[in-house]
Amino acid sequence: xxxxxxxxxxxxxxxxxxxxxxxxxxxxxxxxxxxxxxxxxxxxxxxxxxxxxxxxxxxxxxxxxxxxxxxxxxxxxxxxxxxxxxxxxxxxxxxxxxxxxxx
Numbered sequence: 001x002x003x004x005x006x007x008x009x010x011x012x013x014x015x016x017x018x019x020x021x022x023x024x025x026x027x028x029x030x031x032x033x034x035x036x037x038x039x040x041x042x043x044x045x046x047x048x049x050x051x052x053x054x055x056x057x058x059x060x061x062x063x064x065x066x067x068x069x070x071x072x073x074x075x076x077x078x079x080x081x082x083x084x085x086x087x088x089x090x091x092x093x094x095x096x097x098x099x100x101x102x103x
Contacts, residue, residue: 071103
């Protein structure tokens with residue numbers, strides 16, 4: 001995608017908030033580069049996110065497995081696993097191991 005097509009798409013997506021300034025990083029002042037550092041951090045990109053739920057389903061030779069996560073502050077707060085597998089005794093341990101890790 002070229003710079004021009006990216007700008008065009010920006011104006012289409014945000015017609016009411018369509019002002020921004022392109023910055024040439026090679027000639028940017030130290031204050032711009034310092035401000036940019038925050039956008040590279042995990043805290044800014046992930047931890048500051050809203051709470052959300054997400055679900056995955058996968059089919060294996062041994063059965064179908066579903067996993068559901070509740071996430072907040074960039075971490076998994078709850079996990080639920082279900083499967084049609086007859087040997088599911090290890091799922092409880094797996095659920096506990098997901099809670100608290102970064103998503």
